[in-house]
Amino acid sequence: MKTRPRLVVISGPVGSGKSTLARRLVSRYGAFDIRTQDLMRAHAVAYDKELPLERRALQEYGEQLDIDTGGGWVAEGVAKLLDQRDEPIDGHGLIVVDSVRAHHQVERLREAYGARVTHIHLNAPESVLGERYAERGDASGLVELDSYTEVAQNKTESAVGQLESEADITIDTQRNLPGDVETRAAAALGLYASRTDKLVDVLIGAQYGSEGKGNIAFYLAPEYDVLVRVGGPNAGHKVPLPTPYTHRLLPSGSRANLAACIVIGPGATLSLEVLMREIAESGVEVDRLSIDPQCMIIENADLDAEAQLVGKIGSTGKGGGAAAARRIMGRHYDEASETPVRLARDVQELVPYVRPTGEILDDAFARGHRVLLEGTQGTGLSLYHGSYPHVTSRDTTTAGTLAEAGIGIHRVRRVIIVARTYPIRVKNPDEGTSGPMSQELSWEEIARRSGIPEEELVKQEKGSVSNNQRRVAEFDWQMLRRASEINGATDVALTFTDYLDIGNRDARRYEQLSPKTIDFIEEVERVAGVPVSLLGTRFDIRSVIDRRQW
Template sequence: MTRYQHGRHVRRFGAEQLCRRARWQTAPLFARVAGLLGLHGRAGDRLVDVVVGGQFGSEGKGQIAAHLAPEYGVLIRVGGPNAGHKVFEKPEPYTFHLLPSGTRRSGDALIALAPGAVLNVAHLMKEIADCEIGVGRLFIDPQAMIIEGADIDAEKPLVAAIGSTGQGVGKATERKISRGADVHLARDIPELKPYIRPTQLVLEDAYSRGTKILLEGTQGSGLSLHHGYYPHVTSRDTTVSGCLSEAGVPPSRVRRVVMVCRTYPIRVESPKQGHSGPMSREITLEEVAKRSGLPLTELQTTEVTSTTKRKRRIAEFDWDLLRRATALNGPTDIALTFADYLDAANQKARRFDQLQPDTIRFIEEVERVSRAAVSLIATRFDYRSIIDRRSW
């Protein structure tokens, strides 16, 4: 056998061995073919926009997410029922605790609840019925955690100590981490069986089609388990990094990060025997009413929590908190809400130049500190109340 013939024999034998092994390794072979055909989309396609809170929650993320939702083919929500996102609807507003805030505004979009979500089955089934969501539109990741009644009971001491919402999210998360025999995931619940599908498959299909995705975070960066004012924090990382992790979205897929901030940050009212956590200089609703010209009764009606209906504490805008939230989230855009709290006259504005001069100066200062464009401005809680300055 010549050297040439020997080389051909070796190459042929190696190829045959590779093919023979490939028949027994269908998963790697499928992965290679999927990559060649682009079934996962191109790695450089940035199709995901993320909405996160920049303060202590209740920034108005629901209003912003609902405004953006019609532009997306997939809406994803992380977190649990301890966060309520109120959206203006007629005849009355609707508060989403588990489904994305744009569920009703974008009737054609697919909806996904991520593997990092923590679910109250009764609450979820009610929202599904309220929004008339059929099988084939909603997908729930099989690894989403289920809250049990015992989780809610176990959090009662936290309600009294730090003003926790007491929805059982933290305790359920603790059980999931411990990996005990008492853990039930979404895949174990009969009522959820028709909706079970891994979020990763929904995302990969969207990537392959070039479909835009809106990922909606909950609460705010100031409540992050790792980056907030511990122990006055929530049970998860509420920054953009935490949201991406819970949803299974790689950073390379992110196009825009919209960080929502309100003109006067809030925290839940402190319980009688505890404290809900630090803020910047606290003021009263009476002072906000005096400055803005808004009726005090309107502010008192607005400033109750979406989930527990408890009163809120309110404070001056915290520039250091903005700087810190910007460092944690790296926003490309800021959505500023409650512009009417600066001046009631802002409710009439439909364009940026129609805002009050002091409000415009305030927005310009926010842009200087955050080094991000204030591209969305909510002037009141209404269906068409957002000044949209985006170029994307």
């Protein structure tokens, strides 16, 4: 069954920007462009008539067609092309008719397609039209007349301004840039999503990172059309593939939902080496991944600048913080600088992937597509809300993550904060500390409480990126309450429930968890003020108990 088309009928004098608007609607929204010039040529060929590629000849032929068909030749030509088209109409089902020049042409189209016709009229002062016409040269592919004045002497052309009064929307292209014209046209066509459509779910770490966000994101990913990640290569999210894999820049659901678009937002910092390797290892096709042109590139100088932080505050030393600082100071860029700021748009290897995140998300929202935004690290590592200076170089909360992705708060449906039963911080390999934790414990004690062998805990509790041994502590109830409040949590995903009781690894349903685990979950719900909707029992593809009501 063919899609019922929506016709965008563009009118206006020569030089008003009709073809520019048509091209932008084709490029941005996948519209199918029908040029009335082509309809004229097809008509001439059908009747064995010669139609020179000249402005004057086209004007005269169009006028004769209007007389012969009562202006119906445009509607007839459009109908014929659509009947011949086997492929479905892409995007929003838009057919752009570029352009109409007379009242009866529009009327015949409205008679054929009714309310599915939107008539957009473009105009500009005659002096501006004259300047544009003089500058176009042979760009139109036609033999042009000597001046705009000569063009306007044509009877139909001189009357085209009268279409303004009957158009659905009129735009003065002298006072609007091409992007403004496109935006106003798209709004008139209803191509933007309603601002009441809440289509984004956000996944945020509630503690110091390593809460198991990768496992939860991997589980949820099949429900979404778009997967978005920000942050940098200092955050590793391990996912339960047959051979476990750690994502450092791509969304954790990239291989759990091969149909989803994947996006790296403008606030991300990128290691080219890590990114290109991850793209290759994950088998990501060029047309599936979009990297915002504003993403910051980490350079070797950034790695050198962070080397001292590894021992001082337990940093992973992957250069994200130094790159972020250069991005700020790079606004005062001096040509003599040894390390100029490079964004994704400046890197040749990334050119095939570079697409503005805003456009990708606008299209997704307009289609009602669901978006999963994956935060990195944890609330306790936020530059602003963590225990400074033992923090990361960015704000890791919901607000910061939304800002880095370029998503407005009005789009958010759910905020899932991920908390593990015993929070961890990476152990500093040197004498310094990686930051405070409430009531630090030993892995020996966790082994005694849970029944998990200590050697197993010590082996698996190493940083995904640093590979350093992790420190562990009692569950921090004050942190949970603060994380729930500051992130606007609607749900908690509680992970590592097997650390409460090894028997939880065998649980497939909520009631199969140990009684002390169920008591713990109920307390988490009281303190966080929101339900524990997802439970992680172990690291496995079937490790999540789903209690969601959404």
